[in-house]
Structures are given as C-alpha cells and as structure tokens.
Amino acid sequence: KAGVTQTPRYLIKTRGQQVTLSCSPISGHRSVSWYQQTPGQGLQFLFEYFSETQRNKGNFPGRFSGRQFSNSRSEMNVSTLELGDSALYLCASSSATRLPYEQYFGPGTRLTVT
Amino acid sequence: GENVEQHPSTLSVQEGDSAVIKCTYSDSASNYFPWYKQELGKGPQLIIDIRSNVGEKKDQRIAVTLNKTAKHFSLHITETQPEDSAVYFCAASMGSGGGADGLTFGKGTHLIIQP
Numbered sequence: 001k002a003g004v005t006q007t008p009r010y011l012i013k014t015r016g017q018q019v020t021l022s023c024s025p026i027s028g029h030r031s032v033s034w035y036q037q038t039p040g041q042g043l044q045f046l047f048e049y050f051s052e053t054q055r056n057k058g059n060f061p062g063r064f065s066g067r068q069f070s071n072s073r074s075e076m077n078v079s080t081l082e083l084g085d086s087a088l089y090l091c092a093s094s095s096a097t098r099l100p101y102e103q104y105f106g107p108g109t110r111l112t113v114t
Numbered sequence: 115g116e117n118v119e120q121h122p123s124t125l126s127v128q129e130g131d132s133a134v135i136k137c138t139y140s141d142s143a144s145n146y147f148p149w150y151k152q153e154l155g156k157g158p159q160l161i162i163d164i165r166s167n168v169g170e171k172k173d174q175r176i177a178v179t180l181n182k183t184a185k186h187f188s189l190h191i192t193e194t195q196p197e198d199s200a201v202y203f204c205a206a207s208m209g210s211g212g213g214a215d216g217l218t219f220g221k222g223t224h225l226i227i228q229p
Contacts, residue, residue, distance in 0.1 A: 004157070033216065043158070043203065045216030058216055059115075090157050102148070103217065105157035 002027065004093050004106030012112045018079040021109045025072050025093030031055075032074040033103060034066060037088040049074050078111075086113045116141040118206050120220025128228050133194055135223045137204035138186040144206040147180060147187045148217070152201045161202075162189070191225075199227045 005024045013019050025032050033056075034046040045058035049068035066076040072093075078085055088110050092103040117140040127133045139147075145166035150158035164171045164178045164187065171178050175194075180187040191198055201224050205217040 035217075042221045043205075043217075043219040045218070048216060056216055102160060102163065104160060105150070107155075107157045 004091055004104055006089075006091050006106040006109050008109060009107065010110045010112075012114060013081050014114055015081055015083060017081050018077065019081060019111060021076045021089055021091075021111070023074045023076070023091030023093075023106060025074070025091075026095075026104060029093040029095050029104075030072055031094040031101060032068055032072065033092045033094070034074070034076050035090040035092065035105075036060075037090055037108070038086075043090070046076070081113045083113050085111065087111060116144055116206055116208075116218040118204060118218050118220045120204050120223060122223060123221065124224045124226070126226040126228055127194055129194055129196060131194055133189075133191045133198070133225055135189045135202055135204070135225070136186060137188070137206075137220050138184075139206040139218075140185065141206070141208070142182075142185065143208050144218075146207045147178070148205050149178060149189050150203045150205065150219075152203065152222075158203060194225075194227050196227050196229065199225060201225070 007022045031050045033048040035043050037043045048056040052068045063079045068074045088108040090105050090108045092105045094101040094103045120137045148163035149161050151161045152158045162173050162176050162178050164180050175192045177190040201222045203222050204220040207217045
C-alpha cells in the first residue's frame with residue numbers, strides 16, 4: 001500500500017505571497033491532519049479534515065486554511081506569507097475507524113519564505 | 115491545553131546498550147500515547163503506541179510503559195543498533211472521537227548510537 005504523499009517537496013516563496021500544499025492520504029484513509037514543524041516550536045497541530053469537513057483545529061492564525069476533496073486528498077493554504085512561516089509542513093493520514101486513531105505521516109513539504 | 119515534556123533532548127549510548135526516553139503529560143484526559151522516529155529528510159514514522167488501558171507494550175526491541183497516575187510514559191530500546199540513530203518524539207492525545215484529535219508532541223530526543 002502506498003504511503004502518504006506530499007507535493008511539492010520543496011518550495012521557496014517571498015514574504016506576502018500565498019502558497020498551496022497538497023497531500024494524498026493512504027488509500028482508504030478518510031482523515032487528513034496537517035502539522036507544522038520548526039526547530040523552535042517543534043511539531044504543532046494545524047487542523048484535521050474528515051469527509052471534506054474540518055473537525056479539529058489547532059492554535060494558528062486564519063492565514064492558515066485547508067480543505068479536503070471527495071477523494072480524501074487535502075490541500076493546505078497559507079496566505080500573506082511571513083518569514084516565520086518557514087517550516088516543514090507535514091500531512092498525516094488516518095483511517096479514523098478505531099479510536100484512538102493512528103496517524104501516519106508523509107515526507108513533508110519544506111517551505112522557505114524569503 | 116495538553117503539554118508534553120520530553121527528556122533528554124540528546125542521548126548518546128554505545129551500540130548494544132539500552133536507551134530510555136521519558137515523557138510527561140499534563141492533561142489527565144489524554145489516553146493515547148504514540149512514539150515517532152524521524153530520520154533526516156523524512157517525516158515522522160510511527161514505531162509504537164500505547165493506550166491508557168494498557169501499562170506496557172512491547173514490539174521486538176522496543177517497549178513503551180505508561181503510568182497514568184504519575185502522567186508519564188517512556189520508550190525503551192534494547193540492544194541498540196546504528197540504524198536506531200534518529201530523533202524520537204513522544205506525543206499525547208485525547209483520542210476522544212470526533213476524528214483524529216490533534217497530537218501534542220514533545221520537543222524530541224536526538225538519539226546517537228556510538229559504534
């Protein structure tokens with residue numbers, strides 16, 4: 001079974017721009033969560049989508065948003081980029097069929113804001 | 115909200131020796147405690163997890179223990195090998211339903227296996 005895939009793997013953007021990252025979960029998994037990883041703050045939960053609905057949200061500003069499509073693929077968008085948004089953005093998928101839900105991570109998208 | 119503390123931040127052990135990483139959590143409602151291993155340039159890999167109704171779980175050279183009263187859990191790796199070198203993260207969540215509740219992670223432990 002193929003794992004979680006994320007595209008692109010690397011991205012360089014300029015302050016003020018916006019960016020969209022993509023995640024394809026493990027086949028059959030209906031839940032997708034997004035995390036931000038930085039050296040200073042570590043791994044932080046952004047939000048989780050299930051059946052195209054955001055079910056859970058972390059403590060990030062509204063510039064961070066996401067969506068999920070009917071095939072469970074998910075996108076994350078960051079608007080008005082700031083230097084502090086430079087990070088590794090990780091997507092995790094879960095089958096969401098048995099509590100608690102095990103989460104499996106993709107390789108991440110490395111975003112650099114200049 | 116939940117807060118997870120992880121120690122030590124760096125751990126160096128001789129190949130063949132055991133390694134122990136410890137985590138504490140703050141929210142007594144947390145009931146799911148996974149451990150992840152992250153190698154350079156890769157995403158975190160789930161290596162073992164434990165649920166609150168279990169005190170210990172083993173998988174070959176890896177074991178995790180949970181003390182709900184003290185709100186701490188530990189990862190034990192025996193007979194360490196060079197490929198065990200990586201950053202290890204503990205995490206906690208309430209897993210209460212309503213989806214894959216967000217995991218709260220510790221800051222990570224850089225495990226170095228000395229040959």
